[in-house]
Structures are given as structure tokens and as C-alpha cells.
Amino acid sequence: MDLTPRRGNGKESLATRSPASDFRGEIDRLFERFFGQGWGDVFPASRTALTPAIDVSETEKEVVVKAELPGLQPDDVAVQIEGDALVLSGEKKEEFEREEEGNVWHSERRFGSFRRVLQLPVAVDAEKVSAEFRNGVLTVRLPRSEQAKPRRIQVRGT
Amino acid sequence: MSPRTSPQDVKAVRSDRVYRPAFDLVERDDHYELRADMPGARPEDVEVRFERGLLTVHARVSPRKEAAFTDEYGVGDWQLAFRFGETVDPEGIEAVYRQGVLALTLPKSESARRRRIDVRSN
Numbered sequence: 001m002d003l004t005p006r007r008g009n010g011k012e013s014l015a016t017r018s019p020a021s022d023f024r025g026e027i028d029r030l031f032e033r034f035f036g037q038g039w040g041d042v043f044p045a046s047r048t049a050l051t052p053a054i055d056v057s058e059t060e061k062e063v064v065v066k067a068e069l070p071g072l073q074p075d076d077v078a079v080q081i082e083g084d085a086l087v088l089s090g091e092k093k094e095e096f097e098r099e100e101e102g103n104v105w106h107s108e109r110r111f112g113s114f115r116r117v118l119q120l121p122v123a124v125d126a127e128k129v130s131a132e133f134r135n136g137v138l139t140v141r142l143p144r145s146e147q148a149k150p151r152r153i154q155v156r157g158t
Numbered sequence: 159m160s161p162r163t164s165p166q167d168v169k170a171v172r173s174d175r176v177y178r179p180a181f182d183l184v185e186r187d188d189h190y191e192l193r194a195d196m197p198g199a200r201p202e203d204v205e206v207r208f209e210r211g212l213l214t215v216h217a218r219v220s221p222r223k224e225a226a227f228t229d230e231y232g233v234g235d236w237q238l239a240f241r242f243g244e245t246v247d248p249e250g251i252e253a254v255y256r257q258g259v260l261a262l263t264l265p266k267s268e269s270a271r272r273r274r275i276d277v278r279s280n
Contacts, residue, residue, distance in 0.1 A: 053231035068198065070196065070197040070258030070259045071195065071257055072257060102184040102186040102187075104182075105185055106181060108182060109182050133257075135198055135200060135201075135257065135258045136196070136258015137258065
């Protein structure tokens with residue numbers, strides 16, 4: 001078995017690395033090696049087995065939240081606005097059958113339920129939020145509410 | 159890491175980052191099943207090749223446009239290389255890409271199939 005450097009949740013790339021993701025990846029692996037199992041098994045009280053990676057970016061018009069959720073169906077994801085937070089939750093099930101037993105050579109993909117609560121950086125118009133799920137990426141667009149739109153203030157001179 | 163596991167004729171990647179997807183590989187009696195999480199690629203941009211015993215998967219992903227406020231994941235192409243050697247029969251390989259997951263079924267070549275040997279007692 002010959003594998004290129006692993007990615008892990010910390011996103012190590014083959015070409016470039018970021019120190020922050022390296023560190024996070026290292027700590028995750030340290031825990032996995034020490035306990036012999038992942039976070040979800042060590043802390044069973046935490047309800048989620050999955051921690052999908054999230055991107056939050058903003059433009060003048062809207063906040064865009066993207067989450068990598070490969071293997072989920074649109075019905076498996078719930079997007080909710082609760083006050084000033086966006087809540088993403090759902091469950092990743094193995095969609096392809098595992099009929100009979102077999103030799104597992106490599107098992108890396110995680111399954112299970114997830115829930116992430118994101119504090120939104122600005123106020124948004126909850127009525128106009130839209131969500132699209134394509135190719136395993138969920139994209140939520142949250143238009144800024146009127147008060148939150150940036151305004152230019154006239155600078156007056158005397 | 160041996161340089162020979164990289165695809166020889168991969169097209170130049172557009173993003174400056176290439177990632178290896180998380181994957182599962184299971185061996186059954188007469189085939190292998192490989193599942194790889196490769197979100198963000200369009201089905202038409204996923205390329206699967208099998209050449210001289212080497213499976214290569216490459217998927218182009220459009221680079222991120224907006225500057226991210228919080229970014230927990232990088233955006234880049236997906237690439238996976240796996241050496242099966244002569245155990246796989248290239249003719250019957252099937253690939254399905256749905257919801258960001260690539261599922262490959264690779265049938266074993268005749269000689270590699272597991273056979274149950276009957277044990278006689280007479």
C-alpha cells in the first residue's frame with residue numbers, strides 16, 4: 001500500500017501546508033494514537049461523530065457558509081437560523097450497501113450525526129436565506145439585513 | 159513516497175493545492191470496493207484511470223472565489239493513487255460519483271479471486 005501524505009480533517013495538502021492546520025492535524029492524530037480511537041469514541045457524551053469542515057466568508061451583500069458534507073443527501077441536512085446563529089445538523093449514512101463481510105484494507109471515512117452552531121459575524125435577513133447542496137458541498141447564502149449593510153459615511157470638511 | 163505512484167500524465171492542476179481524499183477500501187471475494195470522499199468536484203471533472211496495475215483518481219475543483227473569514231478546509235484538486243497490480247481486471251471497473259463520493263468497484267482477475275476449497279473426508 002502506497003499512499004501520498006494523508007489529508008485528515010486538518011487539510012494537509014501535498015503542495016503547500018499551513019502551520020495552523022498542521023498543528024490541528026497533529027493534535028487530532030496524537031489523540032487518536034494515544035486513545036486508539038477518534039474523538040467521538042473518547043467522549044461519548046458528545047452527540048456528534050462527525051465534524052464537517054466549514055468555510056465562512058462574507059461580501060458586502062451576504063455571508064456565505066460552505067460545509068463539506070460528502071455522501072449526504074439533501075434530506076439529511078437541516079439548516080436553521082436561531083437568533084444570531086446558524087445551526088447545521090444532519091447525519092451521514094453509508095449510502096452504498098455493505099452486503100457481506102470483507103477484508104477492510106483502509107477505513108478513514110467517518111459517518112454519523114453532526115451539529116455545528118456558527119455565530120454569524122453580522123446580522124442577516126432570515127427570510128432570504130438560501131441553501132444549496134451540490135456535489136457534497138452545502139452552500140448557505142445569508143443576505144445581510146438592511147441595517148448590517150455597510151454604509152459610506154460622508155466626510156464633511158469645513 | 160515513491161514518485162512512481164504519481165500519475166505520469168496528469169494534467170497541470172489549476173489550484174496550487176492538491177489533496178488526498180479520505181477513503182475506505184474493502185476487499186470482497188471477487189472484487190474490491192473503494193469509496194473516496196471528494197466533495198466539491200463536478201462529475202464531469204472526475205477522472206479515473208487504471209494503467210499497468212495502478213489506479214489513479216483525479217478531480218478538478220474550482221478554486222475558492224471569496225476571501226474566507228474562517229476557513230477550516232483548503233480548496234484544491236483531489237488526487238488518489240493506489241497500486242493493485244495484477245489482482246484487478248481493468249475491464250470491469252465501475253465508477254459512480256454521487257454527492258461528492260466516488261464509489262469504485264474493481265473486479266478481481268481470475269487468479270486473484272478467493273476460492274473456497276472443499277475439504278473431503280473420504
